[in-house]
Amino acid sequence: MEVMRRMGLRKDYAPFVVILFCSSIAAYLRGMDFLGTFLLTLGFVLFSLSVERSLVILDGGEYRLSARKRGSVYEVRVLRDGSPLWSGKVLDYVEVGELALDARSDGVTVVFREKEVGKLP
Incomplete structure (x- = not known):
């Protein structure tokens, strides 16, 4: 018997995290810094909630x-x-x-x- 502690991402949050990060990059490239910062912050918050x-x-x-x-x-x-x-x-x-x-x-x-x-x- 082997016992381990693991850390991973919950699969139900992963698509939203990827979409938020890609949207923030697109917003930065179009010059919308405030929207890009908001989406990036939201992505990091969702990412931290998805770690299990x-x-x-x-x-x-x-x-x-x-x-x-x-x-x-x-x-x-x-x-x-x-x-x-x-x-x-x-x-x-x-x-x-x-x-x-x-x-x-x-x-x-x-x-x-x-x-x-x-x-x-």
Whole structure:
């Protein structure tokens, strides 16, 4: 079993980021500096929002877990071999097949086959 932390772009934001960056370059080339600066800033903001950190567990298949904190609740997404396995809110403790997710004060702890493998970013 191998556990890794990965950082990547969410695929649903990628086309918008590319369009904003290309539009800002076109605006700069046409002499519209204010519009170009606005589009470039908007592109960087969307780019920073699209970066997603995830925990990857390799053991006969790939489990990719990512979490977002919404107030006191964590929204967790679990993918197995690229397809969605489970998505939902973790208030306290949730079991998803071989995985168990435990919400603690410092984050969500991931337990795989009764062994603690890490915390979700």
